[in-house]
Amino acid sequence: MLDYFAVFELPRKLQIDGEELQRRFYELSRRVHPDFFQTATPAEQARSLERSAMINRAYRTLRDLVSRVEYLIQLEEGRETREGTTAIKPRAPVDLLEEMLEVQEALQKAKAGGLDEATRRRLAEERARLSERRRAEEASLLQLAREWDSALDGDGDRTALLERMKQALAARAYLNTVINDLSEALGEETHTHVSHRRH
Amino acid sequence: MSRIVGIDLGTTNSLVAYMEDGFPKVIPDAEGHVLLPSVVAFTADGVLVGDAAKRQLVRNPTQTIYSVKRFMGKGYADVKEELRYFPFRVLSSEEVVRIKVGKREVTPPEVSALILKALKERAEAQLGEPVARAVITVPAYFNDSQRQATKDAGRIAGLDVLRIVNEPTAASLAYGLHRLTSGIVAVYDLGGGTFDISILKVKDGIFEVLATNGNTHLGGDDFDRALVDWLLADIRARHGVDLARDLEAMQELRLGAEAAKCRLSFEERTVLTIPFSQHGFTYRREICRADVEALIEPLVAQTLGPCRLALADAGLSAEQIDEVVLVGGSTRVPLVRRRVEELFGKPPHSQLNPDEVVALGAAVQAHILAGGITNMLLLDVTPLSLGIETLGGVMSVLIPRNTTIPTSAKELFTTSVDGQTVVDMHVLQGERELAKDNRSLARFELRGIDPMPAGMPRIEVTFLIDANGILQVQAKELRTGKAASIEVKPSYGLTDAEVERMIEESFAHAEEDVASRLLIETRNEADTVIRATERALGQGKELISEEEVGGIKEALAALTAVRDGSDRDAIREATDRLNQATLRLAEVLMDSALKAALTSKRVTEALEQKSR
Numbered sequence: 059m060l061d062y063f064a065v066f067e068l069p070r071k072l073q074i075d076g077e078e079l080q081r082r083f084y085e086l087s088r089r090v091h092p093d094f095f096q097t098a099t100p101a102e103q104a105r106s107l108e109r110s111a112m113i114n115r116a117y118r119t120l121r122d123l124v125s126r127v128e129y130l131i132q133l134e135e136g137r138e139t140r141e142g143t144t145a146i147k148p149r150a151p152v153d154l155l156e157e158m159l160e161v162q163e164a165l166q167k168a169k170a171g172g173l174d175e176a177t178r179r180r181l182a183e184e185r186a187r188l189s190e191r192r193r194a195e196e197a198s199l200l201q202l203a204r205e206w207d208s209a210l211d212g213d214g215d216r217t218a219l220l221e222r223m224k225q226a227l228a229a230r231a232y233l234n235t236v237i238n239d240l241s242e243a244l245g246e247e248t249h250t251h252v253s254h255r256r257h
Numbered sequence: 258m259s260r261i262v263g264i265d266l267g268t269t270n271s272l273v274a275y276m277e278d279g280f281p282k283v284i285p286d287a288e289g290h291v292l293l294p295s296v297v298a299f300t301a302d303g304v305l306v307g308d309a310a311k312r313q314l315v316r317n318p319t320q321t322i323y324s325v326k327r328f329m330g331k332g333y334a335d336v337k338e339e340l341r342y343f344p345f346r347v348l349s350s351e352e353v354v355r356i357k358v359g360k361r362e363v364t365p366p367e368v369s370a371l372i373l374k375a376l377k378e379r380a381e382a383q384l385g386e387p388v389a390r391a392v393i394t395v396p397a398y399f400n401d402s403q404r405q406a407t408k409d410a411g412r413i414a415g416l417d418v419l420r421i422v423n424e425p426t427a428a429s430l431a432y433g434l435h436r437l438t439s440g441i442v443a444v445y446d447l448g449g450g451t452f453d454i455s456i457l458k459v460k461d462g463i464f465e466v467l468a469t470n471g472n473t474h475l476g477g478d479d480f481d482r483a484l485v486d487w488l489l490a491d492i493r494a495r496h497g498v499d500l501a502r503d504l505e506a507m508q509e510l511r512l513g514a515e516a517a518k519c520r521l522s523f524e525e526r527t528v529l530t531i532p533f534s535q536h537g538f539t540y541r542r543e544i545c546r547a548d549v550e551a552l553i554e555p556l557v558a559q560t561l562g563p564c565r566l567a568l569a570d571a572g573l574s575a576e577q578i579d580e581v582v583l584v585g586g587s588t589r590v591p592l593v594r595r596r597v598e599e600l601f602g603k604p605p606h607s608q609l610n611p612d613e614v615v616a617l618g619a620a621v622q623a624h625i626l627a628g629g630i631t632n633m634l635l636l637d638v639t640p641l642s643l644g645i646e647t648l649g650g651v652m653s654v655l656i657p658r659n660t661t662i663p664t665s666a667k668e669l670f671t672t673s674v675d676g677q678t679v680v681d682m683h684v685l686q687g688e689r690e691l692a693k694d695n696r697s698l699a700r701f702e703l704r705g706i707d708p709m710p711a712g713m714p715r716i717e718v719t720f721l722i723d724a725n726g727i728l729q730v731q732a733k734e735l736r737t738g739k740a741a742s743i744e745v746k747p748s749y750g751l752t753d754a755e756v757e758r759m760i761e762e763s764f765a766h767a768e769e770d771v772a773s774r775l776l777i778e779t780r781n782e783a784d785t786v787i788r789a790t791e792r793a794l795g796q797g798k799e800l801i802s803e804e805e806v807g808g809i810k811e812a813l814a815a816l817t818a819v820r821d822g823s824d825r826d827a828i829r830e831a832t833d834r835l836n837q838a839t840l841r842l843a844e845v846l847m848d849s850a851l852k853a854a855l856t857s858k859r860v861t862e863a864l865e866q867k868s869r
Binding site: 110118 | 419420460465625626627634635660661662664665721723786789792793835837839842843844850854855
């Protein structure tokens with residue numbers, strides 16, 4: 059499996075200086091972009107296209123914390139999965155299981171026959187609470203990223219850290235789905251394809 | 258090497274530009290006109306393009322085609338709603354739009370090719386040399402079919418289209434060259450038929466598009482239609498005549514409405530006077546800016562949604578935009594300027610002529626490709642998500658929208674029935690969950706799979722979006738490593754065979770010798786490869802083995818030997834052989850370039866500076 063960190067000559071650390079990553083991305087692009095190979099041999103043109111595509115993919119994957127962590131897990135476990143998808147299955151956080159059952163029930167009802175004002179208010183509150191929880195999962199991901207980086211430098215249980223990162227990602231993915239479902243039930247627009255946010 | 262020109266193939270007007278002394282210039286015709294009306298008239302005496310064709314709009318409405326850009330890469334079903342606004346006849350068919358002119362049927366790429374040819378001839382007359390290569394702009398929100406149709410139009414016109422570049426990003430290059438903008442820039446581009454919003458980061462000569470959005474069916478034409486409908490109702494009320502079925506009168510009214518709209522961008526009120534002698538009256542009506550603004554308000558509002566979506570995709574708020582640039586003739590409308598200023602909270606730039614800036618930017622991009630500018634680089638994105646149809650009619654996204662191009666994604670396919678030798682895939686573009694709600698690009702058939710039990714074959718398909726935003730598909734059987742053959746059925750495009758037939762037809766009309774033309778093309782291609790190989794050898798001879806160098810030199814000599822002969826196949830074969838021989842050299846060169854990039858002094862210095 060191609061190591062995107064190595065593409066940018068970076069160690070496999072999760073805290074990345076966005077400005078620095080961008081500078082390296084621009085520098086590589088200046089060397090291999092098809093714009094600069096218009097008069098080259100067809101073989102060079104094909105290579106330039108391929109390398110450019112790879113660098114663009116690598117940059118897109120690494121510039122965002124969540125996709126960076128997902129990628130690191132794949133890399134460390136030596137699994138190859140499709141670009142843009144993750145092997146991590148959404149899973150409800152254990153402490154929320156009961157609550158989730160109730161929410162799913164209310165959602166089913168909403169699908170079957172509309173929402174009364176009280177339920178609507180409850181679902182909106184639920185959504186706010188879950189969004190808060192999602193932020194907490196993201197914060198914990200950031201904390202785990204710090205721990206991972208120091209584990210790389212010294213010693214630390216990297217396998218355990220990967221496992222905890224997987225849990226945080228699974229919870230976040232699950233929360234995303236439920237929050238989207240809630241927004242839909244409340245008749246609000248959702249983005250089907252969640253874009254990668256920049257910092 | 259001949260010059261590369263930049264072409265803005267617009268809905269209403271088209272332009273051609275080139276670089277001179279480090280700055281782009283638009284090329285005027287013999288009368289000094291820069292804008293070529295994108296109108297083509299098929300008359301008994303031949304084909305007219307531009308101003309001459311525009312004069313045929315009223316006289317010869319059914320045979321005079323305008324706004325053909327709205328039909329590029331479209332099917333009949335896509336456009337049938339708006340056909341009532343067009344006097345010419347569009348045939349109902351399943352696939353590509355076909356327009357009936359006289360006894361002929363023409364496709365939108367063929368009509369666009371006539372416009373491109375007129376621009377090519379204009380450039381040749383002005384520059385005094387043949388022009389064979391061009392960069393052509395398209396709306397950023399154009400999908401794969403629309404881009405491919407534009408490229409086909411170039412080929413039919415006898416142009417080698419080196420790059421399809423997005424209009425708003427081209428405009429940003431023109432502004433960037435003049436150092437008028439930097440930081441986070443929003444380009445709001447409202448033309449005759451299309452709307453785009455692109456958000457870019459401009460830094461150190463890199464123009465990185467962060468997000469783009471738009472509507473390929475919204476522009477000044479729609480403003481005109483709203484005004485025409487309003488005038489029609491007024492004429493009915495005041496003169497008791499319905500002009501809607503009179504094709505000539507409708508063209509008079511459309512042109513009158515368009516002119517009045519343009520005047521109202523600079524005046525508060527104007528008077529429209531059109532003599533309808535056939536109907537025995539002259540229509541005279543005073544129109545104020547407020548009337549038109551009330552009519553177009555909902556249309557202008559439709560541009561704001563895409564702006565917000567682009568901001569969201571870029572992860573930015575409106576306040577974080579440093580500069581706003583206006584592009585396209587319709588941004589002269591004061592209401593448009595007001596709404597844009599309100600949305601972004603700052604007055605927009607329009608120092609460069611909004612009609613010309615896209616062509617100027619295309620010329621800049623052409624100069625980059627020619628190697629004339631090395632410190633500027635455009636990194637654009639694909640506007641729409643690309644995916645395939647999976648079980649249950651759901652679209653599975655392979656490349657999300659706003660991914661920097663070129664980009665690629667791989668997907669594994671297999672068979673579902675024992676002994677199956679063909680696998681189908683349906684490629685889509687769009688943001689909806691269900692396949693049927695998205696744009697169908699093409700159906701691909703992977704053929705020649707060895708008969709095996711179901712699920713055994715492993716066919717890896719690579720979807721690559723190139724720097725033009727156009728999809729290329731390759732397939733490989735993983736066990737054998739053998740390339741699988743792919744048959745493409747474009748949903749709304751021309752097949753290669755059709756394009757080639759059109760090229761031949763266009764030469765037949767020009768009474769050119771097709772065979773000699775093709776021979777020249779083949780020789781030019783051979784020359785390009787010879788020159789490029791010599792350069793590559795000069796750069797990296799010591800990076801490969803002597804044996805490999807020998808192989809390349811041998812193939813080089815073989816091509817040089819046949820180059821001046823008249824056997825086209827022999828030249829082509831020798832060219833292919835030379836290409837094959839250089840494969841490894843290319844790989845080695847590219848990898849050493851990559852390595853050099855990060856270890857170069859520049860980066861090291863930058864790093865040191867940063868750590869201080």
